[in-house]
Amino acid sequence: MISVEEHLANILRQIEPLAPETVPVTRAHGLVTASDVTSTADLPRFDNSSMDGYAVRRADLEGASPENPVLLPVVGDIAAGDQATHELVPGAAWRIMTGAPVPAGADAVVRVEDTDGHPREAKFRVQPEPGANIRRAGEDIRAGEVVLPAGTRVAAPQLAALVSAGIEEVEVVAPVRVVVLSTGDELVRVGEPVGPGQIVDSNGPMLEALVREAGFFAVHVGHLPDDEDVTRKEVRHHLDHADAIITTGGVSKGAYDIVKAVLTGEGTMEFVEVAMQPGKPQGFGLLGKRRVPVFTLPGNPVSTLVSFEVFVRPALEKRAGRLVGDTTTTGLATTSWPSAAHRRTYTRVRVTRDSTGEYAVEPVGGHGSHMVAGLALADALAVSSEEATEVEAGSRVELMLLRPRREIDGRLAGEGA
Numbered sequence: 001m002i003s004v005e006e007h008l009a010n011i012l013r014q015i016e017p018l019a020p021e022t023v024p025v026t027r028a029h030g031l032v033t034a035s036d037v038t039s040t041a042d043l044p045r046f047d048n049s050s051m052d053g054y055a056v057r058r059a060d061l062e063g064a065s066p067e068n069p070v071l072l073p074v075v076g077d078i079a080a081g082d083q084a085t086h087e088l089v090p091g092a093a094w095r096i097m098t099g100a101p102v103p104a105g106a107d108a109v110v111r112v113e114d115t116d117g118h119p120r121e122a123k124f125r126v127q128p129e130p131g132a133n134i135r136r137a138g139e140d141i142r143a144g145e146v147v148l149p150a151g152t153r154v155a156a157p158q159l160a161a162l163v164s165a166g167i168e169e170v171e172v173v174a175p176v177r178v179v180v181l182s183t184g185d186e187l188v189r190v191g192e193p194v195g196p197g198q199i200v201d202s203n204g205p206m207l208e209a210l211v212r213e214a215g216f217f218a219v220h221v222g223h224l225p226d227d228e229d230v231t232r233k234e235v236r237h238h239l240d241h242a243d244a245i246i247t248t249g250g251v252s253k254g255a256y257d258i259v260k261a262v263l264t265g266e267g268t269m270e271f272v273e274v275a276m277q278p279g280k281p282q283g284f285g286l287l288g289k290r291r292v293p294v295f296t297l298p299g300n301p302v303s304t305l306v307s308f309e310v311f312v313r314p315a316l317e318k319r320a321g322r323l324v325g326d327t328t329t330t331g332l333a334t335t336s337w338p339s340a341a342h343r344r345t346y347t348r349v350r351v352t353r354d355s356t357g358e359y360a361v362e363p364v365g366g367h368g369s370h371m372v373a374g375l376a377l378a379d380a381l382a383v384s385s386e387e388a389t390e391v392e393a394g395s396r397v398e399l400m401l402l403r404p405r406r407e408i409d410g411r412l413a414g415e416g417a
């Protein structure tokens with residue numbers, strides 16, 4: 001058996017980020033920039049008002065106060081989006097809206113609240129500071145400056161910056177297109193009748209959801225019978241277009257463990273036993289001339305999930321060019337539970353809070369790796385070490401959260417915990 005670290009390191013050593021690809025800017029969402037992106041425009045693009053009010057020359061409002069307001073004629077309105085060129089002559093004002101271009105000659109904007117708001121001749125109760133309420137062209141970024149450095153994942157704020165900066169296309173690390181293949185004669189697709197000895201393929205939909213939630217693209221989710229020729233042909237077919245393939249089932253010691261039989265000796269494929277519970281039988285390698293990473297995960301649903309979290313997720317993140325750190329947290333065990341000897345153990349736990357407000361955890365949903373209904377009750381996987389044979393009540397355990405923290409905290413707040 002090899003350790004979890006060894007297997008993960010072996011995978012990550014072989015994983016290369018995908019080649020850069022140029023995509024329309026809105027398609028860059030979720031992807032990582034492959035080169036620096038420079039702004040094509042000054043932002044703001046032009047001097048504009050930050051308030052609804054009046055564009056003025058401040059010299060015209062010398063001495064203006066609530067007691068002695070100064071009256072100026074209002075030449076007209078400038079709304080946001082006004083494309084005309086306006087000029088402010090001395091001794092007058094333009095009524096101006098937030099985001100509207102400041103007319104030439106104006107050196108400040110007075111907020112409507114500091115006037116009587118009249119549309120034709122307004123009384124001004126203040127003399128503004130120079131430049132008051134004017135957002136200057138280029139104060140955010142200048143044309144030619146880097147708006148997003150290479151290696152940045154494009155989330156919502158970055159998308160706003162890119163489109164504002166006039167970017168139409170972005171060079172990104174290509175989107176990771178994942179093929180998911182469940183294997184096993186016992187499986188039927190969702191919605192099909194379930195006959196004697198059959199079960200619904202839950203790994204396919206689960207992996208598709210995991211892939212999608214992690215921001216990758218599940219381009220094909222299929223299932224294969226326990227047939228060597230069919231399996232060989234199907235895997236070959238997907239090697240032409242997939243950026244990663246995940247199979248489940250058929251990798252242990254059964255007479256019908258087809259995946260292992262078909263892929264042994266192909267590419268850099270290695271089948272190993274990893275010192276973990278669940279998830280012991282694992283396979284990984286690069287296959288085909290495109291050197292596609294292929295993960296062959298064990299078929300038990302809990303083993304599949306744990307294998308995805310421990311090996312596949314970090315590998316796909318590297319494939320996507322993302323830089324990510326450890327996202328584990330910790331909790332206090334409220335009870336003791338067994339930990340498999342010589343294997344890192346991932347125990348499904350439910351999260352509550354102890355009296356100090358820290359996460360407190362206890363096993364939930366049983367511990368068989370086939371217990372898919374019980375799996376749905378878990379908030380996290382508690383990780384205990386190879387050396388442990390028991391997690392002691394009161395000890396601190398590492399947690400891999402299976403739900404966003406905010407959802408766990410929201411549920412706990414609702415329960416008054």
Ligand SMILES: Nc1nc2c(c(=O)[nH]1)N[C@H]1C(S)=C(S)[C@@H](COP(=O)(O)OP(=O)(O)OC[C@H]3O[C@@H](n4cnc5c(N)ncnc54)[C@H](O)[C@@H]3O)O[C@H]1N2
Nearest residue numbers: 182184201202203204249250251252253280298299300303
């Ligand atoms: N003699 C031994 N038998 C087994 C060993 C072993 O060391 N010696 N290891 C066990 C462990 S641990 C695991 S994990 C499983 C892994 O088995 P496979 O990856 O070969 O998977 P299958 O045999 O095809 O299926 C296992 C189990 O999971 C169910 N399954 C499979 N695919 C799906 C799916 N898409 N959706 C829902 N459920 C699925 C399948 O029906 C089996 O019950 O091997 C142990 N055996």
Ligand code: MOO
Nearest residue numbers: 278279280303369
């Ligand atoms: O290691 Mo298997 O993955 O227990 O169920």
